Amino acid sequence: xxxxxxxxxxxxxxxxxxxxxxxxxxxxxxxxxxxxxxxxxxxxxxxxxxxxxxxxxxxxxxxxxxxxxxxxxxxxxxxxxxxxxxxxxxxxxxxxxxxxxxxxxxxxxxxxxxxxxxxxxxxxxxxxxxxxxxxxxxxxxxxxxxxxxxxxxxxxxxxxxxxxxxxxxxxxxxxxxxxxxxxxxxxxxxxxxxxxxxxxxxxxxxxxxxxxxxxxxxxxxxxxxxxxxxxxxxxxxxxxxxxxxxxxxxxxxxxxxxxxxxxxxxxxxxxxxxxxxxxxxxxxxxxx
Amino acid sequence: xxxxxxxxxxxxxxxxxxxxxxxxxxxxxxxxxxxxxxxxxxxxxxxxxxxxxxxxxxxxxxxxxxxxxxxxxxxxxxxxxxxxxxxxxxxxxxxxxxxxxxxxx
Numbered sequence: 092x093x094x095x096x097x098x099x100x101x102x103x104x105x106x107x108x109x110x111x112x113x114x115x116x117x118x119x120x121x122x123x124x125x126x127x128x129x130x131x132x133x134x135x136x137x138x139x140x141x142x143x144x145x146x147x148x149x150x151x152x153x154x155x156x157x158x159x160x161x162x163x164x165x166x167x168x169x170x171x172x173x174x175x176x177x178x179x180x181x182x183x184x185x186x187x188x189x190x191x192x193x194x195x196x197x198x199x200x201x202x203x204x205x206x207x208x209x210x211x212x213x214x215x216x217x218x219x220x221x222x223x224x225x226x227x228x229x230x231x232x233x234x235x236x237x238x239x240x241x242x243x244x245x246x247x248x249x250x251x252x253x254x255x256x257x258x259x260x261x262x263x264x265x266x267x268x269x270x271x272x273x274x275x276x277x278x279x280x281x282x283x284x285x286x287x288x289x290x291x292x293x294x295x296x297x298x299x300x301x302x303x304x305x306x307x308x309x310x311x312x313x314x315x316x317x318x319x320x321x322x323x324x325x326x327x328x329x330x331x332x333x334x335x336x337x338x339x340x341x342x343x344x345x346x347x348x349x350x351x352x353x354x355x356x357x358x359x360x361x362x363x364x365x366x367x368x369x370x371x372x373x374x375x376x377x378x379x
Numbered sequence: 380x381x382x383x384x385x386x387x388x389x390x391x392x393x394x395x396x397x398x399x400x401x402x403x404x405x406x407x408x409x410x411x412x413x414x415x416x417x418x419x420x421x422x423x424x425x426x427x428x429x430x431x432x433x434x435x436x437x438x439x440x441x442x443x444x445x446x447x448x449x450x451x452x453x454x455x456x457x458x459x460x461x462x463x464x465x466x467x468x469x470x471x472x473x474x475x476x477x478x479x480x481x482x483x484x
Contacts, residue, residue: 097484098393098482098483098484099390099393099394099484102386102389102390102393102482102484103390105386105389105390106383106386106387106389106390109381109382109383109386110383110386119403119478119480121405121455121478122455130453131453131480168414168415168416169415170405170406170415170476194405196403196405196415196478198403198416200382200386202381203381226381
């Protein structure tokens, strides 16, 4: 049973979720047939605790809570139509049944995702810029003062200058942290990956050729790093779009991060694009 | 786009026992300036925090928010950006459904 909650309790919970997390799914009744639910009623659904507030109880509330819980890992924000007894109504049927449906706005409320860029070179700078455009909290880390220089990064970000292993060890990492390893060399990438791989980041990708990255993974496996964690490392990094310049690589990397975050097919939407993709990359594209 | 500032303003208004109106983009069709979940909070004095997209649509929603504050009942406002305004080319060309509700502690 949902616990009784005042509007002030709900507002405080929303603010906490938006500022510090963990995420919760806010559910609001937008429209409903008379008697099915109260318009404006709200319920907040955490990932692993009972809901706060109520949209009226019964089968509808149970169904909404279940859908809301599933929405959290999807970072979903959408209006979903239900029948008054809790069945989800999709697409056209929802429009046709407009008089008989309950519309629920489900919004996953969570802090902005953190993009931790290890390495402040050309690629790191571009990765941070695209991340900032996407509204991520960007953090750049480098141990060279010339590179960890805020003037190099004319977009909203935090720049840390310090020892890679030390700084990474104290950096908070959770499922909402996206880590891009693009440092000056594979030794730094290796020690950075060692610090972060097992701490459950939402994403960790490492730049480098197939051969070089395989060597890094092998070293870590030999040192006893959890094989499942290594399996989850995206390396070589990025989507295969033939990226060449630092900016193109940044788009490819952030494309991969969006793919991980939102899910998708990673193919052109158009049939023609799919044919081209199936035929392979155009001539002149660099080998991965 | 995070709504932190809107949630902060909401908590602050409740703390001060002031009602507010909250407008949230519930659905979009076509190309719209803000996506589902974008929020604007309007206070009794007409001041606001957050944006649901600026321009004519936002002025209309602000008006509805002021009315919702006075009358109390929630409403859905449909903002149609497919109509060209004042001979200018339409910029967005989508439709937004916006839920407007009065909230108080």
